[in-house]
Amino acid sequence: MLSAKQQYHNLPLWCHAQVGLRSNTLIENCKSNASLPLFGYVESNAMTSALNETTEIFPRHNMIETPTPLTRLNRLSEHFDIDLWIKRDDLAGPTLGGNKTRQLEYYFGAALAKGADTILITGAVQSNFVRIAAAIAAALGMEAVLQLEHRVYNDTESYKNSGNVLLNKMFGARIIYYPEGEDENGADKALYQEAERLTKLGKRPYVIPLGENNAPLGALGYVNCAAEIVAQAGKSQFDEVVIGSGSGASHLGMIAGMKRYSPNTKVMGSCVRRKKTLQKQRLVLKSKHFNDMVEEAIISDFDIQLWDGALAPGYGILGDAATMALKLLAKLEGQVVDPAYTAKVFACIVERCSDMQIQKGSKILFVHSGGLAGLFGYQDDLVKIFS
Numbered sequence: 265m266l267s268a269k270q271q272y273h274n275l276p277l278w279c280h281a282q283v284g285l286r287s288n289t290l291i292e293n294c295k296s297n298a299s300l301p302l303f304g305y306v307e308s309n310a311m312t313s314a315l316n317e318t319t320e321i322f323p324r325h326n327m328i329e330t331p332t333p334l335t336r337l338n339r340l341s342e343h344f345d346i347d348l349w350i351k352r353d354d355l356a357g358p359t360l361g362g363n364k365t366r367q368l369e370y371y372f373g374a375a376l377a378k379g380a381d382t383i384l385i386t387g388a389v390q391s392n393f394v395r396i397a398a399a400i401a402a403a404l405g406m407e408a409v410l411q412l413e414h415r416v417y418n419d420t421e422s423y424k425n426s427g428n429v430l431l432n433k434m435f436g437a438r439i440i441y442y443p444e445g446e447d448e449n450g451a452d453k454a455l456y457q458e459a460e461r462l463t464k465l466g467k468r469p470y471v472i473p474l475g476e477n478n479a480p481l482g483a484l485g486y487v488n489c490a491a492e493i494v495a496q497a498g499k500s501q502f503d504e505v506v507i508g509s510g511s512g513a514s515h516l517g518m519i520a521g522m523k524r525y526s527p528n529t530k531v532m533g534s535c536v537r538r539k540k541t542l543q544k545q546r547l548v549l550k551s552k553h554f555n556d557m558v559e560e561a562i563i564s565d566f567d568i569q570l571w572d573g574a575l576a577p578g579y580g581i582l583g584d585a586a587t588m589a590l591k592l593l594a595k596l597e598g599q600v601v602d603p604a605y606t607a608k609v610f611a612c613i614v615e616r617c618s619d620m621q622i623q624k625g626s627k628i629l630f631v632h633s634g635g636l637a638g639l640f641g642y643q644d645d646l647v648k649i650f651s
């Protein structure tokens with residue numbers, strides 16, 4: 265029987281970690297940032313040894329100056345009569361940053377540990393995940409193969425060629441296309457085929473898979489983020505954290521981190537990709553993979569709370585609720601959100617304040633997960649709205 269560590273090192277190069285950790289070691293990993301107070305949640309001795317083991321099994325390539333800022337939104341707090349804060353993960357990582365940097369720290373950590381020289385990744389045409397991977401690959405001198413899926417019907421020049429797509433080209437990445445947008449396993453298969461082809465040419469490719477049956481390695485980044493938030497909030501913890509839920513990696517990591525460090529903080533996922541019944545099924549499955557990965561049953565089905573009131577008219581398309589949220593945040597706070605993701609996340613606060621699902625006086629955190637390059641990808645749509 266191989267140990268978790270041996271299993272990890274025996275995986276083929278293009279597989280990411282599917283192995284587990286002993287007990288709660290992974291959750292303690294986020295305490296690696298020496299600037300964070302410990303709050304007495306974990307025994308520091310136990311943490312130190314567990315931490316070493318964790319770092320060895322799940323290597324992480326640091327790309328973010330942490331903690332990202334946590335700031336009060338004064339005018340909106342007054343507007344809604346709540347205590348509203350923003351976590352500036354739009355500042356996390358290179359070039360217009362975003363939540364995906366925290367996830368990619370673990371994928372690149374694994375890729376570098378395996379000696380990879382090429383990263384393969386798949387996502388929508390205006391994917392932030394793909395763009396941030398291309399930026400990190402450029403900084404590391406690795407090649408990036410970006411597979412862009414036709415997930416959104418948007419024929420505008422800005423969607424097809426500006427925003428994230430333009431940045432991908434500036435980073436020198438190679439772009440390939442996949443004709444389907446709702447076929448994650450097919451998209452992964454195409455990436456693995458490309459990886460095999462590159463291997464035959466003498467390359468050392470590493471695939472970052474998308475399908476729901478893979479261990480959500482990137483979720484570890486949001487365990488770290490939860491620890492940061494708890495440290496920043498100090499004695500007055502949040503009643504609720506609102507975060508985007510697409511692949512679900514950020515959402516699941518945040519649930520696990522909050523359960524460990526601030527169990528009374530509720531985590532609400534705002535659906536940006538699919539309706540909440542489908543997203544719930546996905547996250548129930550992925551939470552099992554997460555629990556297996558960390559060898560701790562930390563996330564239960566009950567913890568997975570979702571809201572999909574701003575998803576319409578669909579993934580990657582700006583609807584009324586999201587437009588209103590985008591306008592309000594810009595006008596009252598001078599903060600900008602993107603049409604595909606963060607406008608829909610912020611709408612989750614706006615709408616739920618309006619229909620009293622968020623109680624007056626609550627302390628609420630909006631996780632700004634970035635996506636700002638998308639503003640240029642959606643420029644034609646935005647110009648119409650603001651003309």
Ligand SMILES: Cc1ncc(COP(=O)(O)O)c(C=O)c1O
Nearest residue numbers: 392508510511512514605633635
């Ligand atoms: C800006 C932004 N916010 C939120 C999300 C959703 O994050 P996750 O895929 O971890 O659920 C994404 C996903 O692409 C994103 O790009």
